[in-house]
Amino acid sequence: MTSPGRLRERVTIEAPQRAGDGAGGWTIAWSQVATVWADVISFKGTELAEADRLEAREPFRVVIRHRGDVKSDMRLTWRGRVLDIRGAFDPDGRRRWLAIDCEERGR
Incomplete structure (x- = not known):
């Protein structure tokens, strides 16, 4: 798969933390779980029409x-990207590697 x-x-790696907003709803804040070394592979991006506008998505x-x-x-953060x-x-x-499929939106 890959080498070290x-x-x-x-x-x-960030996890969502939901907190009540006092008005019956909630908000999401992101808390850091860990910072790890990774191999980041970019695939060809696409543009999709969503709600009458184009939204870029890069896998x-x-x-x-x-x-x-x-x-x-x-979610992951990498070089300022979410x-x-x-x-x-x-x-x-074999529990050596974890491959994570991700998508960046709105770039």
Whole structure:
């Protein structure tokens, strides 16, 4: 899948923290879970028409050392960019690597 020498980028894993807003709703704040070394692979971006406007979406695959706490409601930050996690999987089933499929929106 990858080699340790390819983990050259720093990414931060963030988890959502929901808090009541006092008016019956809630707001989301993001808390840092960990900053890890990663191999970040960019794929060709697309533009989709959404709500009568074009929205850019750029897909990424981020490979890190295996962790069991990465969930699809989390996000990654990398070089000032926010990447929404779409899914994470163990590519070889040996719990060495975690491949995270992400998407950056609105760039």
